[in-house]
Amino acid sequence: MAYHDGMVRPLPRLYTPIPLAEGVQVALERAQAHYVKDVMRLSAGDTVRIFNGADGEWLSEITEAGRNSAMLTTVNQTRPQPAFAGPRLIFAPLKKNATDFVVAKATELGAARISPMITEFTDTTRVNRERLTANTIEAAEQCERLDVPVVDDARRLADILADWNGGTPLICADETGGGAPILDALHGLKIEPGASRETPAFVIGPQGGFSKSELVSFDGLAFATKVDLGPRILRAETAVAAVLTCWQAARGDWRNGGTGS
């Protein structure tokens, strides 16, 4: 994006897998070094922010900026690591761009775990987990998240359901009109008080929806609730953004003070 006079320009944020504390040296990935030097035009002595999903966010100074590399040293913690309990998203992989979109939006909208799923009508079974993980990291850097969603390997829907922990509600988007209005369903969810990690999982079918037998199989599961997303047929990626938005707004961290449910 372009910055203009008068805009508040936040310090760039970068993800690193290494443990962080005061005075830790961090070597940036090549693409991050390029971003910092060539896109943001920063050099030795400038500062950025860095996070690893576990140790909060750290103001860090650029101590070396070479041709293809850059080195940071952490200075002080700017935000502690919050307790975080986001929902799980289970989705059917789409075309490449749509899958990239789903993963980025799920990260912005606070999913904690992203699980590609193979259903009867799933268009593609090729899932590049490294690519999806790279997308979640980039989205987390941009959206001020302090963690990065976990990305699972693709599994068949039936296998996912066979292993299910019955304490986790499963919310299924049913485009055939068989579900409850989504906010009613979410407000009605019993979530154990204090069980901060008991957030639900949302499952969104592929373009073309779930098969009849898949929809029937949800009816037999005590932990599953089918929800309706209105009279228009949403594309799968829109349905993903919609269910996660409804969760955050009704029960998640978009409410007063973001204290969870």
Add this chain to the structure above:
Amino acid sequence: MAYHDGMVRPLPRLYTPIPLAEGVQVALERAQAHYVKDVMRLSAGDTVRIFNGADGEWLSEITEAGRNSAMLTTVNQTRPQPAFAGPRLIFAPLKKNATDFVVAKATELGAARISPMITEFTDTTRVNRERLTANTIEAAEQCERLDVPVVDDARRLADILADWNGGTPLICADETGGGAPILDALHGLKIEPGASRETPAFVIGPQGGFSKSELVSFDGLAFATKVDLGPRILRAETAVAAVLTCWQAARGDWRNGGTGS
């Protein structure tokens, strides 16, 4: 999308600007004719559905399929035109793909009117209204809508506000944290009973947000309410999908029976 055995394959839906009634002949646009013949592999005698935003949806028979053209004849009305009152979306144009995305998602999520807006930090002032309109038509065809959102020419935010009808609530997404939780704000909106067209307008700033003076100007408007979209910084296109989702789920046509508020 690919269709599989067992999938319910809906009849293709096409938009036409001409008035519809029984036995009306409709010449398809060249791109529509290509879609019907070459993508959907239909020919004379096959049926599609057609709508114009005013006269409901009509089952129509393909009566001619030439090299670059196709002709339909309407057979019978399959759905009457519903009364429709969707919100207005006012957004700052983004890069081309992001703008296309915003317009398509706004159509899926039931916006009735889409108004590009120039703000202090808007990246681009070039808005191709024909392109946006083509995107709304394509999205409407795919999402089973019976109308197409109106697309306005781009105007400056100050000019839009100067002309405002004070009876229409304006909901402003404030990424600086100055707003109310969005569902609280929407549930609190007073909408005149029976005034089915009194839906709000949502305004979403560009990447980088509104300027300080723009945010202050909203405070001085009796019809404006600032809302908060949580602790993560959403991209502008995500914020668009989020506010329209919250509206439809809380006060719009995603509730029981879609009867509006």
